[in-house]
Amino acid sequence: MIFGFYRLLNQKYRIDNLEFKKYLSSFHSENLPDTQKLVLALEEKNLENKILSLLSYMKELKKIILSDRIYDVNEAIYHKRHFAVDIPSMYGSYNEAKFDALGLTLRVESILNVMFEELINSIDLQVITKATFKRIYGILNLFRKAFQLDGIASNQLDVQMDFLKFSVDIRTCTFTQYLDIFKGFTRAIADIINDHFNNIHSTNLFQIESRLGKDQILKKYLPAGGKKQNSKLDQRVAEIFFRDRIATSLGLQQLDVFLNRILHTLFQQSEKLSQIHLSRLLNYNPKFSVIEVGSFDSISNNIIFLGNKGLNLIKLKKLGIAVPEGFIITTEVFKCREIINHYKPANINFKQYVAKMVASLEKHTQKDFGNPKNPLLLSVRSGSSISQPGMLDSFLNVGLNEEIAANIAKISKNPWFAWDSYRRFIQGYGMAFGIKRDEFDHIIYSKKQEYGVEFKRYLTGDQMKALALAYKQLLLDSGVELIESPVDQLFLAIDKVFSSWESKRGRDYRRIMGISDDWGTAVTIQSMVFGNLSRQSGSGVVFSHSPRLPGDTIRLWGDFTIGNQGEDVVSGLVKTLPISETQRELEERDSKRSLEKNFPHIYMQLKQVVQRLIYDEGWNPQDIEFTFEGEAKEDLFILQARDMSLRDRKKIIKFDVNPATLDKASLGQGIGVSGGAMSGRIVFSLEEIDAFRKNDPDTRLILLRNDTVPDDILEIDAADGILTARGGLTSHAAVVAYNLDKTCVVGCENLVCNESEKKCMLNGVKMLTGDYISINGQKGSVYKGRIKVSIK
Numbered sequence: 001m002i003f004g005f006y007r008l009l010n011q012k013y014r015i016d017n018l019e020f021k022k023y024l025s026s027f028h029s030e031n032l033p034d035t036q037k038l039v040l041a042l043e044e045k046n047l048e049n050k051i052l053s054l055l056s057y058m059k060e061l062k063k064i065i066l067s068d069r070i071y072d073v074n075e076a077i078y079h080k081r082h083f084a085v086d087i088p089s090m091y092g093s094y095n096e097a098k099f100d101a102l103g104l105t106l107r108v109e110s111i112l113n114v115m116f117e118e119l120i121n122s123i124d125l126q127v128i129t130k131a132t133f134k135r136i137y138g139i140l141n142l143f144r145k146a147f148q149l150d151g152i153a154s155n156q157l158d159v160q161m162d163f164l165k166f167s168v169d170i171r172t173c174t175f176t177q178y179l180d181i182f183k184g185f186t187r188a189i190a191d192i193i194n195d196h197f198n199n200i201h202s203t204n205l206f207q208i209e210s211r212l213g214k215d216q217i218l219k220k221y222l223p224a225g226g227k228k229q230n231s232k233l234d235q236r237v238a239e240i241f242f243r244d245r246i247a248t249s250l251g252l253q254q255l256d257v258f259l260n261r262i263l264h265t266l267f268q269q270s271e272k273l274s275q276i277h278l279s280r281l282l283n284y285n286p287k288f289s290v291i292e293v294g295s296f297d298s299i300s301n302n303i304i305f306l307g308n309k310g311l312n313l314i315k316l317k318k319l320g321i322a323v324p325e326g327f328i329i330t331t332e333v334f335k336c337r338e339i340i341n342h343y344k345p346a347n348i349n350f351k352q353y354v355a356k357m358v359a360s361l362e363k364h365t366q367k368d369f370g371n372p373k374n375p376l377l378l379s380v381r382s383g384s385s386i387s388q389p390g391m392l393d394s395f396l397n398v399g400l401n402e403e404i405a406a407n408i409a410k411i412s413k414n415p416w417f418a419w420d421s422y423r424r425f426i427q428g429y430g431m432a433f434g435i436k437r438d439e440f441d442h443i444i445y446s447k448k449q450e451y452g453v454e455f456k457r458y459l460t461g462d463q464m465k466a467l468a469l470a471y472k473q474l475l476l477d478s479g480v481e482l483i484e485s486p487v488d489q490l491f492l493a494i495d496k497v498f499s500s501w502e503s504k505r506g507r508d509y510r511r512i513m514g515i516s517d518d519w520g521t522a523v524t525i526q527s528m529v530f531g532n533l534s535r536q537s538g539s540g541v542v543f544s545h546s547p548r549l550p551g552d553t554i555r556l557w558g559d560f561t562i563g564n565q566g567e568d569v570v571s572g573l574v575k576t577l578p579i580s581e582t583q584r585e586l587e588e589r590d591s592k593r594s595l596e597k598n599f600p601h602i603y604m605q606l607k608q609v610v611q612r613l614i615y616d617e618g619w620n621p622q623d624i625e626f627t628f629e630g631e632a633k634e635d636l637f638i639l640q641a642r643d644m645s646l647r648d649r650k651k652i653i654k655f656d657v658n659p660a661t662l663d664k665a666s667l668g669q670g671i672g673v674s675g676g677a678m679s680g681r682i683v684f685s686l687e688e689i690d691a692f693r694k695n696d697p698d699t700r701l702i703l704l705r706n707d708t709v710p711d712d713i714l715e716i717d718a719a720d721g722i723l724t725a726r727g728g729l730t731s732h733a734a735v736v737a738y739n740l741d742k743t744c745v746v747g748c749e750n751l752v753c754n755e756s757e758k759k760c761m762l763n764g765v766k767m768l769t770g771d772y773i774s775i776n777g778q779k780g781s782v783y784k785g786r787i788k789v790s791i792k
Contacts, residue, residue, distance in 0.1 A: 031064065031071055031097035032061075032064065032097060032100060032101060032104070033057060033060040033061065033064075037053075037057055038054075038057050038104075038108070040053070041053035041054050041056075041057060042054075042111075047115065047118060047119055047122065048119065048138065048139070048142065050115065051112060051115050051116070051119065051142050052142065052145075054108055054111065054112055054115070055112070055142070055145050055146060055149060057108065058105060058108050058109075058112075058149055059149060061101040061102075061104060061105045061108070062101075062105070062149060064097055064098060064101040065098050065101050065102055065105065067098075071096055071097035071098060072096070073094070073095070073096045074093075074094070074095040074096070075093075075094050075095075076093050076094075077093075077094065109250050112146065112250060112251065113248075113250065113251065113253075113254065116142075116143070116146075116251045116254040116255075117254055119139060119142070119254075120139070120254055120257065120258040120261070123135060123136070123139065124286070124349065125261050125262060125265050126265070126345040126346075126348060126349045127265070127269075127281070127284075127286060127343075127345050127346045127349045128262065128265050128266060128269065129281055129282055129283070129284045129285060129286065130168055130282045130283055130285075131284075131285040131286070131287060131288075133164065133167070133168050133178065134168050136164070136262065137161070137164050137165060137168065139258070140161060140164070140185075140255075141161070142251075143251050143254075143255045143258075144157060144158075144161060146250045146251040147192070147250070147251065147252075149250065150249060150250040150251075151196075152192055152196055152252075154188055154191065154192050154195075156184070156187065156188040156191055157185070157188040157189075157192070159184070160181060160184045160185045160188055163181045163184065164181055167181065171283075173282075174278075174279065174282075175266075175269070175270065175275075175278040175279065175281075175282060176270075178266065178282075179263075179266050179267075179270065182259065182262055182263050182266060183263070185259050186259050186260070186263065189252070189255060189256050189259060192252070193242075193246065193252070197242055197245055197246060198242065201241070201242070201245070202238065205237070205238060205241060209237060217237065220240065221236060221237045221240050221241075222236075223236065265345070268345070269281065269343075269345075272343055273339065273343060277338065277339050277343075280335065280336055280339065281336060281339055281343075281346070284332060284335070284336045284339070285332060286349055286350070286353065288305060288330055288332045289329065289330060289332050289333045289350060289353050290327055290328065290329050290330065290333075290353045290354060290356075290357050291305075291306070291310075291314075291327060291328050291330065292326075292327045292328075292357065292360060293310075293313050293314055293317050293323060293324075293325065293326045293327060293328065293524075293526070294314060294317030294318060295314065296318075299330070300314050301314075303385050304331060304385055304519075305330040305331055305332060305522065306328050306330060306331075306383070306522055307328075307331070307382075307383030307384050307385050307521060307522035307524070308383060308384065308385055308386070308387055308642055309381070309382075309383030309387075309522075309524055309640050309642070310328040310330075310383050310522050310524050312640070312641045312642065313326070313328075313524065313526075313640070313641075314328075316638055316641060319612070319613075319617065321609055321612075321638055322634075322636060322637050322638065323526075323637060323638050323639070324379075324526040324527045324528070324529050324637055324639065325361055325364040325365055325526065325527050326361065326378075326379075326524060326525050326526030326527060327357040327360075327361065327525055328383070328522050328523070328524050328525070329354070329494060329522060329523040329524075329525065330522050331385075331519070331520040331521065331522050333350065333498075333523075334498055334501070334520035334521055334522070335520060337495070337498050341495065351491065354490075354491075354494075357525075358490075361376065361525075361527060362376055364527075365527050367527070369399055369486055369487070369490075370399060370404075370485070370486035370487060372403050372404045372407040373407060373411075375399060375400075375404045375407070375408065375486075376399060376527060377397050377398065377399045377400060377421070377527070377528040378397075378398040378399055378490065378525055378526065378527060378528060379394070379395065379396050379397075379398070379524075379525070379526050379527075379528055380394065380395040380398050380490065380493035380494060380497060380523060380524075380525050381394040381395075381497070381523070381524045381525075381526075382394060382497045382500065382501075382521045382522075382523065382524075383521060383522045383523070383524045384501075384519050384520070384521040384522070385519050386515050386519060387642055388506065388509055388510070388513075388515070389570070389732045389735045389736060389739075390570065390709075390710040390732030390733075390735075390736065391500075391503075391505050391506045391509045391710050391713065392497060392500040392501060392503070392506055392521055393428075393431075393432045393496050393497050393499075393500035393503075394428065394497065394567070395425070395428050395429065395432070395493040395496070395497070396421075396424055396425060396428055396528065396565055396567060397421045397422065397424055397425035397428075397528060398425065398486070398489050398490055398493050399486040399489060399490070400421060400422045400425045400486075401422075401484045401485075401486070402422070402469075402484075404486070405418045405419055405421070405422040405465075405468070406418070408421070409461060409465075414461075414533070414534070415460075415461025415462070415464070415465065416457075416459065416460070416461045416464050417530065417532060417533055417534070418461075419461060419464040419465040419467070419468045420456075420464050420468075420532050421528075421530070421532065421565075422468045423464065423467055423468035423471055424532075424565060424567070426468060426471040426472050426475065426482065427440045427471055428567070429475070429480075429482065430471070430474065430475045430478070430480055432493075432496045432500075433475075433478075433480045435474065435475070435478050435480065437709055439474060440471060440474070443467070443470050443471060443474060444456060444467060447459070447463070447466070447467045447470065451463050457535070457563055490525075494523050494525075497521065497523045498521065498523065500521075501520060501521050504711075505710045505711050505713050508713050508714055508717075509710075509713050509736075512713065512717045512740070513739065513740075526639075529627045529629055529637045529639075530565070530627070530629055531561075531563070531564055531565045531566060531627040531628065531629070532563055532564055532565050533563075533629050533630075534563065534630075535562055535563050536630050536631050537562070537563065537627075537628055537629045537630060537635070538560055538561055538562040538563060538564065538599070538627070538628055539560065539561060539564055539565055539566035539568070539569055539625075539626065539627045539628075540558060540559055540560025540561065540566075540569055540576070540579065540595065540625075540626055540627075540730075541558045541559055541560075541566075541569055541570060541623065541624065541625050541626070541728075541730030542556050542557065542558040542560075542579050542606055542610070542623075542624050542626065542730075543556070543557040543558050543621070543622070543623055543624075543644050543729075543730070544556070544610045544613075544614055544621045544622040544623075544624070544644060545557070545621045545644065546582075546583070547729070548586060548672075548778070549586075554607070554610055554611060554614060554615075555580065555582065555583075556579045556580050556583075556595075556596075556603070556606060556607055556610065557578075557579055557580065557583050557729070558578075558579045558583075558728075558729060558730050559576035559577065559578070559579070559728030559729050559730045559731070560576060560577055560579060560595050560626075561574050561575075561576050561577060562577070565627070566625055566626075566627055566639060569625075569728060569730060569731065570625070570730065570731055570732050574726065575726065575747065575749065576671075576727070576728030576729075576730075576747065577589070577591055577593050577594060577595070578591075578594045578595070579594065579595045579596065579603070579606075580594060580595070580596045580603075581594050581596050581597055587671060587672070587780065588669065588779075588780075589671075590669075599628070599631055601631060601632055601633045602628045602631065602633065602635070602636050604633065605633035605636045606624075606626065606636065609624070609638065610622060610624070613641070619641075619643075620643045620644070621643065621644040622641050622642070622643065622644055623641070623642050623643070623644040623645075623730070624638060624640065624641045625638070625639040625640040625641075626638055626639060627639055645735075645738060645739065652676055652778070652791070653675070653676030653677045653678065653789050653790070653791050654676060654677050654776075654789065654790060655677045655774065655776065655783075655787045655788065655789055655790075656787075656788045656789055656790035657787055657788060661787075662781070662783060662787070665774070665783040665784045665785055665787065666763075666781065666782070666783055666784075667750060667762040667763045667765060667773065667782045667783055667784050668748045668749070668750030668751060668762060668763050668781075668782045669748065669750075669780055669781055669782070670723070670724075670745040670746055670747045670748030670749075670751075670780040670781075670782060671727075671728060671729050671734075671745065671746050671747040671780045672744075672745055672776060672777050672778045672779050672780035672781075673729055673734040673737055673738060673744035673745065673746055673777060673780075674734070674737055674738040674741070674742060674743065674744045674777050675721065675741075675742060675743025675744060675777030675778070676743065676776065676777055676778050676789070677743075677774065677775075677776045677777075677778075677787070677789045678700060678702075678720065678721050678743045678774065678775060678777070678789065679700065679772060679773070679774040679785075679786040679787050679789065680699065680700035680701050680702040680720055680721055680772065680773070680774075681699055681700070681701055681702065681769075681770050681771065681772055682702055682704055682760070682767055682768070682769055682770065682771050682772075682773060683701045683702065683703055683704070683719060683769060683770075684703070684704060684753070684755045684758050684760075684769060685715065685755070685758075686714055686715050686718060688758070688769055689701055689703075689715065689718045689719060690718075692770075693718075700720040700721070701718075701719045701720050701721070702719060702720065702721040702722070702723055702743075702773060702775060703715050703716065703719035703721070703722050703723070704723050704724075704751065704753050704755075704760055705722070705723075705724045705725070705733075705753060705755070706724065706725045706726060706751070706752070706753045706755075707724055707725065707726040707727055707731075707733070708722070708724055708727070708731075708732070708733035708736075710732065712733075713736065716733070716736055716737060716740060716742065717740055719742065720742065720743065721742060721743040721744065721745075721775055721777070722737050722742055722743070722744045722745070722746075723744075723745050723746075723748060723751065723773070723775055723782065724745075724746045724747065724748065724751070725747075725748055725749065725751040725752065725753060726746070726747060727746035727747050728746060728747055729746070731746060733746060734746050743775060743777035744777050745775045745776070745777060745780050745781075745782060747780075748762075748780075748782055750762055750763040750764075750782070751782075762782065762784070765784065772784075772785050772786045773785070774786065774787040
């Protein structure tokens with residue numbers, strides 16, 4: 001008996017049970033709607049479509065129930081007496097169209113109420129925006145259809161639906177107006193309850209109770225303990241009766257709960273947020289806050305949401321080109337970051353979206369973020385619609401702490417790699433908090449001196465660990481707290497990248513370049529690929545076309561470095577190697593190595609990628625950042641692709657002296673980036689530039705640096721030429737100098753700058769502020785003194 005009772009309950013309330021089809025098969029009436037429609041409706045995956053299909057089927061059933069037609073009865077009833085005690089009994093079946101339609105309607109109503117409950121729980125109401133209102137309108141429309149089927153008509157509900165429908169298409173509709181609309185919805189529901197329940201049944205209920213007598217009232221209507229309190233009994237009976245009727249009506253109780261949740265969130269938002277933030281929140285769409293790299297989402301081609309970097313990564317992924325797995329936090333979040341940071345429900349909502357993306361990334365990479373035994377490390381980089389090279393913050397190796405670094409060292413059996421990655425993370429972290437790169441450079445220089453090595457690659461694993469921990473101590477000594485939790489690191493990195501949009505260097509760059517401050521930046525988060533894994537790995541930047549040779553022929557040109565991460569190349573921190581043999585010979589590099597010669601499989605794979613993008617896909621000439629973890633073509637990953645700025649080859653400024661004079665004046669050789677020949681005075685600071693502009697406005701000025709950092713943007717803009725000791729053709733300094741139309745030479749190893757003392761050594765020659773030098777931005781040569789130039 002218990003099992004039978006459970007089976008009946010299961011059949012009534014479970015919408016996924018197998019017995020429902022058996023139940024439907026018992027209907028043989030030709031006058032009922034095709035029950036296969038009902039089966040198909042229940043198998044529908046989309047919940048809203050499922051509800052709509054069930055309502056449509058109920059509408060057909062209602063036509064039968066309310067029709068004037070008299071239907072045939074199919075009765076198969078059998079009578080018998082119990083053989084033991086002679087008790088009469090009957091069994092069999094009874095079918096009649098209206099009777100069957102009514103029974104089926106009651107079952108479908110029960111199913112629909114369960115689905116309405118599921119539907120209102122499926123919508124995220126932590127934060128309500130205009131996008132949420134659009135979804136709410138669709139759900140409310142389903143409730144309205146259900147009411148109409150149940151014979152409930154409400155003009156007030158229809159009016160509020162019109163308000164909501166047209167408000168979402170009006171940009172000027174304010175938050176307080178939406179609040180009024182939903183207050184109107186609650187009043188409409190209150191009126192429905194009064195008109196269709198209270199006013200109809202109150203009098204009848206009183207009359208029934210008086211006829212029955214209070215002694216006949218069912219136990220469930222009585223107070224606890226069964227004691228009758230006549231003064232309040234009538235009220236209690238009415239409350240329980242109406243509560244039961246509303247609970248079993250189609251969708252009414254669910255809608256009431258739904259509207260109360262909406263109003264609760266709206267009131268909470270109005271109490272916590274200013275009018276400006278409320279208005280901004282209305283136009284925020286959480287669904288557009290994050291998107292996977294490679295997604296076919298509706299915003300997957302939207303450069304304003306994704307930024308140039310994010311957009312091209314998605315395009316590359318769709319083309320089947322190897323890019324690290326990842327996702328993009330869009331400018332939709334950037335616009336509302338103050339709300340997300342300071343309004344807890346919005347913050348929770350955003351973190352849930354990010355957590356979902358990290359979980360998907362873990363699935364793709366088969367690694368776990370924050371798990372020391374199988375850690376996933378992330379890069380967190382900026383990406384505006386209009387490129388601003390090096391001006392915004394970036395983080396590499398996010399997810400590392402001492403415990404995880406030690407485990408990577410143990411698992412990989414490569415402690416140098418593990419602690420070098422941790423060192424890099426700490427440096428990027430510290431610089432985001434204002435610690436100067438020079439302070440980290442001083443530590444690594446001291447450690448190399450202490451251990452007697454020329455290059456960091458010669459440090460042992462233990463020595464690299466000591467270096468990383470010395471970096472960590474610098475943070476602590478500077479009052480910077482190093483967060484250990486990988487998840488907290490990730491959200492801090494995201495916030496720092498967003499905040500760097502408002503940094504002085506970022507604002508200065510946009511002012512100089514004439515870029516609007518209103519674009520904002522997206523944040524690209526990807527699984528790390530490691531160019532510092534070994535001496536068979538590396539990173540670089542490649543141009544699809546030579547900046548020196550004429551024509552549109554694809555010639556790979558650029559910089560790469562072995563055993564380093566990509567930030568070293570673009571930041572101009574290390575000596576770089578050329579991409580192709582042609583480049584090495586033309587630029588007269590002193591190294592005999594090139595990517596083409598030493599990593600032929602990587603070179604050929606890069607060339608194939610470039611040829612496909614330009615010849616097959618019709619892309620413009622490209623500037624591509626890449627990393628490879630080994631020598632095979634499968635080890636190559638594209639980190640970024642953007643349109644290349646083609647060099648102007650029309651006017652060539654050369655030195656107008658004989659070669660012997662140039663040889664005699666030579667001070668060194670670097671890599672020519674932009675411009676031609678020029679002579680000028682040495683300067684080391686913006687103050688010196690300003691002084692020369694005031695006292696000798698016609699003199700040309702050349703800024704000297706060991707390497708440039710993004711904070712030097714004002715100095716680069718104010719000077720006429722730039723000369724650096726480190727860096728390559730594709731470093732941020734080189735890219736910015738070209739964009740600003742400056743003469744630039746980078747990677748001059750004979751240069752040693754002492755910026756604080758305003759002096760330098762060039763090939764052993766001491767030079768001070770105001771001394772003349774000459775540089776050739778095409779050939780990369782550096783000379784002492786003023787040399788005459790001519791335009792050819």
